[in-house]
Amino acid sequence: MTKSSHKKTAPPSTEIWNGLAAKAQQGNKIAYHQLLSEIQPFIRNFVIGTLANPDWADDLTQEILISIHKALKTYDPKRPFKPWMMAIVNFRRTDFLRSYYARRSHVTTSFDEMVFEKDFVTNPAHAGEYKDVESALAALPDKQREVFVKMKIEGYTAEEVADQMGMSVSAVKVSAHRTMKKMKEYMQ
Amino acid sequence: MSDALIDQLSEDLQAIKPLAHPAKRFFLWGGVAAFYIIGCILLIGVRPDFEMILFSNHVYIFEIALMLIIALSAGVGAFLLCIPDMRGQRWLRFLAPTLLVVYIIWSIIRAQLEGLHLQPIHWDHCFADGLLVGTVPMVLLMFFTMRGATTQPITQAVFNAMAVAALGYVALRITCPLDTVGHSCLYHLAPFILFGLVISLLAKKIFHW
Numbered sequence: 001m002t003k004s005s006h007k008k009t010a011p012p013s014t015e016i017w018n019g020l021a022a023k024a025q026q027g028n029k030i031a032y033h034q035l036l037s038e039i040q041p042f043i044r045n046f047v048i049g050t051l052a053n054p055d056w057a058d059d060l061t062q063e064i065l066i067s068i069h070k071a072l073k074t075y076d077p078k079r080p081f082k083p084w085m086m087a088i089v090n091f092r093r094t095d096f097l098r099s100y101y102a103r104r105s106h107v108t109t110s111f112d113e114m115v116f117e118k119d120f121v122t123n124p125a126h127a128g129e130y131k132d133v134e135s136a137l138a139a140l141p142d143k144q145r146e147v148f149v150k151m152k153i154e155g156y157t158a159e160e161v162a163d164q165m166g167m168s169v170s171a172v173k174v175s176a177h178r179t180m181k182k183m184k185e186y187m188q
Numbered sequence: 189m190s191d192a193l194i195d196q197l198s199e200d201l202q203a204i205k206p207l208a209h210p211a212k213r214f215f216l217w218g219g220v221a222a223f224y225i226i227g228c229i230l231l232i233g234v235r236p237d238f239e240m241i242l243f244s245n246h247v248y249i250f251e252i253a254l255m256l257i258i259a260l261s262a263g264v265g266a267f268l269l270c271i272p273d274m275r276g277q278r279w280l281r282f283l284a285p286t287l288l289v290v291y292i293i294w295s296i297i298r299a300q301l302e303g304l305h306l307q308p309i310h311w312d313h314c315f316a317d318g319l320l321v322g323t324v325p326m327v328l329l330m331f332f333t334m335r336g337a338t339t340q341p342i343t344q345a346v347f348n349a350m351a352v353a354a355l356g357y358v359a360l361r362i363t364c365p366l367d368t369v370g371h372s373c374l375y376h377l378a379p380f381i382l383f384g385l386v387i388s389l390l391a392k393k394i395f396h397w
Contacts, residue, residue: 024201025203025204025206026203027201027202027203027204029198029199029201030198032197032198032201033194033195033198036194036197036198037191037194040190040194044190058190061190062190062193065190065193065194065197066193066197067337067397069197069200069201070337070397071272071337071397072204073204073205073206073207074206074207074270074271074272074336074337075206076206076209076271076275077206079273079275079276083273083276084271084272084273086273087272087273087274087339088272088337088339090339091272091339091340
């Protein structure tokens with residue numbers, strides 16, 4: 001199979017979803033259960049990569065499943081299920097993030113529940129847990145480490161790192177990519 | 189936790205009748221709205237020079253035709269917008285706004301050539317007629333589109349307002365004998381802009397599902 005034809009062909013599972021969704025509209029509970037069970041990990045994997053906090057993925061996945069349930073009558077059985085589902089996934093994800101940031105939950109915390117502690121590597125209580133990562137970083141050449149730390153830990157973009165270090169953007173990206181690979185090998 | 193939810197949702201499932209094709213739903217709404225608007229036109233009274241202007245004034249015909257096309261494209265767009273993936277017809281989101289821009293540019297050019305000629309004395313009359321003409325089609329359109337599940341509530345509200353505004357504008361151009369740019373752009377559109385603003389501000393609540 002050529003690369004282009006591979007791109008055009010939908011994965012078999014998504015074609016199965018079309019049939020299952022059509023059966024679900026007819027009231028087939030088994031097909032619906034199978035559909036939801038199959039799309040649940042797919043949705044979770046999709047949203048987890050797009051969220052700042054992976055803990056939100058389960059809540060959001062459930063909201064999306066409920067939305068799919070509510071909107072099932074708008075699905076056209078003659079059309080593919082995946083684009084219809086993805087429109088709902090993206091809508092609910094945006095909605096979720098918008099309401100989260102509107103509540104300003106990301107900049108406030110209660111003194112009674114210092115939940116933010118667990119999210120920070122710099123928390124001394126957890127210092128020892130990261131020694132493998134720290135030793136892997138220490139084994140890197142200085143420049144490579146600096147690029148990696150700026151991009152992957154401090155959150156600078158490749159362009160910003162390139163500016164700061166007087167390197168080209170592509171060199172920064174290549175360096176970060178190679179370091180990530182090295183780190184993975186080291187950790188294994 | 190998700191497994192329990194899946195079990196519960198599957199258990200709650202009942203046979204669902206899929207929504208009819210958006211075009212079918214549009215024509216149903218359009219038919220009822222047209223019928224109602226024709227009734228309103230007859231109630232308000234057709235402008236005295238309607239026959240003459242319809243067959244002789246190309247500017248007037250262009251304006252009416254443009255507005256009918258906007259009503260058609262915004263109406264179909266509104267019915268597609270209440271389906272999450274718009275059945276793959278996402279390009280329709282751009283058609284009605286583009287035509288509206290054409291109308292605005294065309295009105296600006298007309299205003300430059302002819303002047304605005306605002307006549308506030310007809311404000312109350314046209315505003316009230318606009319409300320009469322627009323309310324029922326708007327309520328109906330809201331009812332139809334709320335049965336869907338839009339993923340773009342504000343765009344949905346804007347398209348609903350645009351579809352009704354265009355139809356209402358045509359109706360007012362048939363009943364009101366004033367052809368000046370200022371009067372038709374501002375006073376004929378004012379009630380619909382008001383509609384649009386209100387439902388756009390409340391869109392997320394109205395189209396919440």
